Amino acid sequence: MQFIRNFTSLFSHLAAPGRHRARVAVACPHDESTLEAVDRALALGIADFVLVGNPEVIAARPFMTAYRDRVELVPELDTDTAAARAVALVREGRADVLMKGLLNTDNLLRAILNKEHGILSPGSVLTHVTATQIPGVDRLIMFSDAAVIPFPTAEQRVAMVAAVAKVCRGLGISSPRIALIHCSEKTSPKFPVTADYAMLREMCAAGAFGSAVVDGPMDVKTACDPHSGAVKGIDSPIAGMADGLIFPDIEAGNVFYKTVTCFSHALNAGMLVGASSPVVLPSRSDDTESKLTSLALACACA
Amino acid sequence: MQFIRNFTSLFSHLAAPGRHRARVAVACPHDESTLEAVDRALALGIADFVLVGNPEVIAARPFMTAYRDRVELVPELDTDTAAARAVALVREGRADVLMKGLLNTDNLLRAILNKEHGILSPGSVLTHVTATQIPGVDRLIMFSDAAVIPFPTAEQRVAMVAAVAKVCRGLGISSPRIALIHCSEKTSPKFPVTADYAMLREMCAAGAFGSAVVDGPMDVKTACDPHSGAVKGIDSPIAGMADGLIFPDIEAGNVFYKTVTCFSHALNAGMLVGASSPVVLPSRSDDTESKLTSLALACACA
Numbered sequence: 001m002q003f004i005r006n007f008t009s010l011f012s013h014l015a016a017p018g019r020h021r022a023r024v025a026v027a028c029p030h031d032e033s034t035l036e037a038v039d040r041a042l043a044l045g046i047a048d049f050v051l052v053g054n055p056e057v058i059a060a061r062p063f064m065t066a067y068r069d070r071v072e073l074v075p076e077l078d079t080d081t082a083a084a085r086a087v088a089l090v091r092e093g094r095a096d097v098l099m100k101g102l103l104n105t106d107n108l109l110r111a112i113l114n115k116e117h118g119i120l121s122p123g124s125v126l127t128h129v130t131a132t133q134i135p136g137v138d139r140l141i142m143f144s145d146a147a148v149i150p151f152p153t154a155e156q157r158v159a160m161v162a163a164v165a166k167v168c169r170g171l172g173i174s175s176p177r178i179a180l181i182h183c184s185e186k187t188s189p190k191f192p193v194t195a196d197y198a199m200l201r202e203m204c205a206a207g208a209f210g211s212a213v214v215d216g217p218m219d220v221k222t223a224c225d226p227h228s229g230a231v232k233g234i235d236s237p238i239a240g241m242a243d244g245l246i247f248p249d250i251e252a253g254n255v256f257y258k259t260v261t262c263f264s265h266a267l268n269a270g271m272l273v274g275a276s277s278p279v280v281l282p283s284r285s286d287d288t289e290s291k292l293t294s295l296a297l298a299c300a301c302a
Numbered sequence: 303m304q305f306i307r308n309f310t311s312l313f314s315h316l317a318a319p320g321r322h323r324a325r326v327a328v329a330c331p332h333d334e335s336t337l338e339a340v341d342r343a344l345a346l347g348i349a350d351f352v353l354v355g356n357p358e359v360i361a362a363r364p365f366m367t368a369y370r371d372r373v374e375l376v377p378e379l380d381t382d383t384a385a386a387r388a389v390a391l392v393r394e395g396r397a398d399v400l401m402k403g404l405l406n407t408d409n410l411l412r413a414i415l416n417k418e419h420g421i422l423s424p425g426s427v428l429t430h431v432t433a434t435q436i437p438g439v440d441r442l443i444m445f446s447d448a449a450v451i452p453f454p455t456a457e458q459r460v461a462m463v464a465a466v467a468k469v470c471r472g473l474g475i476s477s478p479r480i481a482l483i484h485c486s487e488k489t490s491p492k493f494p495v496t497a498d499y500a501m502l503r504e505m506c507a508a509g510a511f512g513s514a515v516v517d518g519p520m521d522v523k524t525a526c527d528p529h530s531g532a533v534k535g536i537d538s539p540i541a542g543m544a545d546g547l548i549f550p551d552i553e554a555g556n557v558f559y560k561t562v563t564c565f566s567h568a569l570n571a572g573m574l575v576g577a578s579s580p581v582v583l584p585s586r587s588d589d590t591e592s593k594l595t596s597l598a599l600a601c602a603c604a
Contacts, residue, residue, distance in 0.1 A: 262523040263561075263562055
């Protein structure tokens with residue numbers, strides 16, 4: 001598999017002849033941008049769908065006729081029941097990806113986390129991974145966690161590294177370089193995160209993350225700018241070439257997400273990793289483009 | 303005074319005929335980039351200097367002759383003594399700005415913090431403010447703290463807001479809009495920083511920061527992108543128009559600093575605020591350009 005460097009290549013990869021198309025269960029696809037993302041994904045040939053929701057909103061869409069063999073409608077008016085049915089489709093193996101439409105995140109999360117009928121195995125950690133396409137950068141950069149885990153425990157950091165590695169591999173990066181982000185290169189008792197990072201480095205050396213290369217602490221510039229590492233004399237197999245970034249907490253992750261979006265016009269795709277299928281959980285304010293790229297990222301990792 | 307929107311205007315402002323030129327005491331100007339920054343500041347007419355250090359390194363520089371009435375040499379071979387003498391020049395009112403050359407940050411900080419001979423009044427908080435010039439953005443954005451205070455206390459956050467307001471005013475922004483950065487717009491007990499932010503908002507309403515407008519919590523995009531606030535329906539006098547950003551901790555501040563530098567090719571100026579004069583404290587790896595802009599920022603706030 002080729003190394004996928006941008007979202008356009010991702011779409012081509014997913015639509016390639018002979019590739020098994022992922023089937024996406026969408027809970028409550030009732031808003032315009034979700035319905036448009038479904039339409040475009042069908043047109044691009046990157047996914048098939050089971051739409052769980054209000055038939056009055058869904059049935060009249062032209063794509064229901066145009067792609068009738070690739071999209072199924074499961075009528076369901078109640079939001080919580082729709083969430084539970086979409087989750088059940090994944091649990092029963094009838095869908096490879098779960099996607100949120102117009103319902104509260106909490107309602108879908110409850111269905112995912114449900115002990116009896118959910119799709120999170122005991123001991124698993126749900127973490128958010130973003131893939132960002134920054135103009136001028138020659139590859140996608142994956143990072144965690146800008147959305148779900150506020151202040152990660154050591155165990156959650158392990159899950160974050162594994163999740164970022166998984167998404168990188170879904171994009172054809174067999175030995176992803178994952179940087180552990182901190183404001184300095186020093187391991188110090190003043191910053192407890194650096195002790196967790198030391199543990200992650202050891203786990204990596206012991207093979208816990210397969211062929212991934214995990215190194216840090218280092219700052220964003222050292223991780224992503226090949227010149228910076230050279231100037232600082234930092235000797236790391238990652239310096240400047242990171243495929244993945246692990247942030248110390250949600251504040252730092254969110255600042256990265258919002259800063260590349262606001263000042264570098266980055267395009268982002270986001271998903272939850274850790275359940276038995278990838279989960280696409282867009283914000284209500286996300287536009288069609290962002291929902292479509294998130295959907296595509298999830299399909300690549302299904 | 304006019305609102306200074308970029309570093310070029312800042313240089314012109316400082317060199318304007320009739321403006322009192324700030325006098326900068328530099329401890330150990332022994333490295334090439336510091337000496338070049340001094341040279342360029344003299345040529346631009348933005349500052350005068352007292353150089354405290356090794357005469358063998360300094361005396362032969364052409365600027366010592368070319369600008370002999372604007373630059374003074376105080377010979378001093380010992381680094382700690384040079385730091386103490388530079389600090390004393392500020393204390394005695396013979397210099398308006400303090401700048402670090404080639405010595406360890408800790409050595410200069412010790413001289414600044416010295417109870418008997420230093421320049422930090424009891425109860426004052428030393429905080430770092432960066433001014434960043436991001437291509438495509440129509441103004442400088444000031445932020446704190448990416449370098450000095452790891453995990454701010456409530457008292458330190460107050461000092462951070464005051465310091466950012468001070469730097470904004472040095473650039474002619476009489477009523478700076480200062481955003482309190484957090485990953486969400488909600489005040490929540492899960493995030494203790496949001497309680498501090500509530501207090502800062504109240505202090506602002508009570509006039510503690512003069513005519514500054516302090517609001518938050520909000521994320522970087524809501525603070526800096528006028529469209530984002532409108533989409534999210536956020537009603538804030540700041541939304542999208544922030545002059546200043548207060549980050550929850552050094553990790554988030556450092557991510558912002560490094561991300562705009564690495565991915566948006568931002569040019570930054572940095573200084574310490576809180577001592578009796580501004581302090582320019584560049585990293586050893588900073589280039590001439592960065593030392594010159596930092597110097598200029600400090601002169602504007604002296």
